[in-house]
Amino acid sequence: MNFFVVLRKELIEQWRTKRMLIVAAVLVIFGLASPLLAKVTPDLLKAIPDVPAALAGLFPTPTLADAISQYLKNMSQFGVLLALLMSMGSVAQEKERGTAAMLLTHPVSRFTFLLAKFVALTFTFAISLAVAALGCWYYTQLLFEALPWGPFLALNGLMLLVFLVYVAVTLLCSTLVRTQGAAAGLAFAALIIVAGVGSLPRIDEYFPGRLFTWGGTIVLGGGDPAWAAFWVSLGIIAAAISIAWLVFRRQEL
Amino acid sequence: MIQIESLHKHYGAVHALDGLNMTVEPGVVYGFLGPNGAGKTTTLRILTGLARPTSGRVVVAGVDLTSDGHTLSHRIGYLPEEPAFYPWLTPREYLDMLGRLHGLDAAKRTTRGKELLALVNLGEAGKRRIGGFSHGMRQRLGLAAALVHKPEVLLLDEPVSALDPLGRKEVLELIEHLSGQCTILMSSHILADVERVCNVVGIIARGRMIVQSPREALMDRYAQPVFEAEGEDPAAIKRWADTVRLQSWATAVNLDGDRLRVTVSDVKRARRELLASAVAQEIALRRYEEVRPSLEDVFLQLVEKEAIQ
Numbered sequence: 001m002n003f004f005v006v007l008r009k010e011l012i013e014q015w016r017t018k019r020m021l022i023v024a025a026v027l028v029i030f031g032l033a034s035p036l037l038a039k040v041t042p043d044l045l046k047a048i049p050d051v052p053a054a055l056a057g058l059f060p061t062p063t064l065a066d067a068i069s070q071y072l073k074n075m076s077q078f079g080v081l082l083a084l085l086m087s088m089g090s091v092a093q094e095k096e097r098g099t100a101a102m103l104l105t106h107p108v109s110r111f112t113f114l115l116a117k118f119v120a121l122t123f124t125f126a127i128s129l130a131v132a133a134l135g136c137w138y139y140t141q142l143l144f145e146a147l148p149w150g151p152f153l154a155l156n157g158l159m160l161l162v163f164l165v166y167v168a169v170t171l172l173c174s175t176l177v178r179t180q181g182a183a184a185g186l187a188f189a190a191l192i193i194v195a196g197v198g199s200l201p202r203i204d205e206y207f208p209g210r211l212f213t214w215g216g217t218i219v220l221g222g223g224d225p226a227w228a229a230f231w232v233s234l235g236i237i238a239a240a241i242s243i244a245w246l247v248f249r250r251q252e253l
Numbered sequence: 254m255i256q257i258e259s260l261h262k263h264y265g266a267v268h269a270l271d272g273l274n275m276t277v278e279p280g281v282v283y284g285f286l287g288p289n290g291a292g293k294t295t296t297l298r299i300l301t302g303l304a305r306p307t308s309g310r311v312v313v314a315g316v317d318l319t320s321d322g323h324t325l326s327h328r329i330g331y332l333p334e335e336p337a338f339y340p341w342l343t344p345r346e347y348l349d350m351l352g353r354l355h356g357l358d359a360a361k362r363t364t365r366g367k368e369l370l371a372l373v374n375l376g377e378a379g380k381r382r383i384g385g386f387s388h389g390m391r392q393r394l395g396l397a398a399a400l401v402h403k404p405e406v407l408l409l410d411e412p413v414s415a416l417d418p419l420g421r422k423e424v425l426e427l428i429e430h431l432s433g434q435c436t437i438l439m440s441s442h443i444l445a446d447v448e449r450v451c452n453v454v455g456i457i458a459r460g461r462m463i464v465q466s467p468r469e470a471l472m473d474r475y476a477q478p479v480f481e482a483e484g485e486d487p488a489a490i491k492r493w494a495d496t497v498r499l500q501s502w503a504t505a506v507n508l509d510g511d512r513l514r515v516t517v518s519d520v521k522r523a524r525r526e527l528l529a530s531a532v533a534q535e536i537a538l539r540r541y542e543e544v545r546p547s548l549e550d551v552f553l554q555l556v557e558k559e560a561i562q
Contacts, residue, residue, distance in 0.1 A: 017341055101333065
């Protein structure tokens with residue numbers, strides 16, 4: 001199957017251009033640092049000279065909830081940023097350089113070309129997130145208490161889904177334009193729109209960002225599931241890839 | 254092997270192709286000539302499926318491109334003017350990937366890769382990353398990439414334009430070697446190269462075919478005899494050129510320093526009168542000869558005629 005040949009090429013590219021390593025390094029660093037920061041932040045604040053004793057007493061003793069909250073905060077910011085940075089040039093750069101034209105005169109369909117890129121990025125984020133989650137789990141049980149495996153796995157699964165929404169949307173932006181810079185601009189505009197609209201009351205229940213909150217409640221208890229946001233996220237991924245394909249198959253290279 | 258009928262390609266108000274008709278018979282090496290912007294690259298990109306025609310019909314190796322472009326990729330090889338590669342791959346890996354795409358098994362991929370790298374003189378660079386390759390090396394690798402699957406039709410867009418004289422010679426020899434094994438359509442602005450390797454020539458201008466014909470027939474039909482002379486005194490040569498221009502049999506008189514080039518319509522009269530006029534004006538000549546007209550002469554004559562029309 002030519003899909004696996006192109007996927008292999010994508011994975012080799014991510015490895016040799018160190019993109020895989022960068023994603024893994026950033027996510028692992030924040031995965032490890034999150035429980036550590038949650039644990040030491042109150043102590044660091046107390047250690048500031050001249051903090052009144054009464055104020056120092058107000059700093060709460062860190063808990064498992066703080067560790068999870070810190071993990072969600074760090075990963076949502078840096079994971080989404082990485083999704084944009086790693087995907088923005090994937091199609092635009094190949095069109096700009098002419099490598100897409102060279103490859104697509106061989107038996108590779110344009111759908112295969114796009115899908116291989118999405119699957120390779122999925123693989124990179126999944127592996128990196130798995131290692132980061134393992135680090136976070138280890139430090140959390142070391143500094144706080146043991147994390148239940150199942151719910152923590154579900155939290156990371158939802159987090160991966162959000163990252164993939166941004167990967168798919170950025171891939172679409174990269175397909176629509178011809179240069180990497182234009183793709184980056186378009187992807188950042190899409191990110192601002194999704195984040196802005198997704199923070200509006202009631203509407204936020206349907207937006208991918210809600211999955212972070214749901215993930216937190218799965219681990220810590222309380223709150224309702226966000227199935228609407230889950231299905232909308234899957235829908236955005238499917239729609240972004242389909243639109244990218246429909247556009248790309250009509251494009252001249 | 255390639256049949257193009259009434260091909261149009263419009264980019265807004267610009268008509269890159271304006272009713273192009275073209276036939277390339279199986280097994281020939283077809284030289285596709287035209288001035289810059291004539292539509293050569295557009296035609297090749299349509300043949301590869303990278304661009305779509307506005308209207309018209311294109312059939313390559315029996316496949317109508319308007320209905321089934323994907324099937325064709327197994328049967329054509331394409332070398333663009335500036336081939337682009339993944340800089341993090343080695344030539345061996347790149348050819349291996351293309352071999353996989355064309356369904357070759359591991360043993361065949363290895364053999365074919367080595368064979369092609371040796372053929373394009375990149376055997377020793379096989380394990381180096383392509384990112385460090387020179388323009389010429391990329392051009393040669395592009396040719397190897399186009400040949401991986403032994404295509405029936407080879408489309409070459411300016412295949413030697415980026416090469417040094419030695420590289421040019423090697424690639425032209427390779428094209429000559431491939432002649433008969435597959436049908437080759439080669440665009441070029443180096444007319445001497447086309448003259449050397451192509452047995453059929455098509456000249457395109459402003460998106461239309463001006464003429465296409467076997468090379469020898471084209472030369473017989475359009476090439477007018479040419480006389481060349483070089484003198485010792487440029488001023489005297491200029492005076493002589495002015496008198497030659499007045500002769501009815503002189504269709505073109507080009508003066509370049511002390512070198513005169515006269516294209517004639519009546520070779521017998523020119524043989525009698527041209528040298529005689531030099532002698533009559535006591536012009537000292539270093540060289541005087543009747544030369545075989547080149548494809549370049551025919552090309553310029555036809556393209557200039559088309560531009561006037």
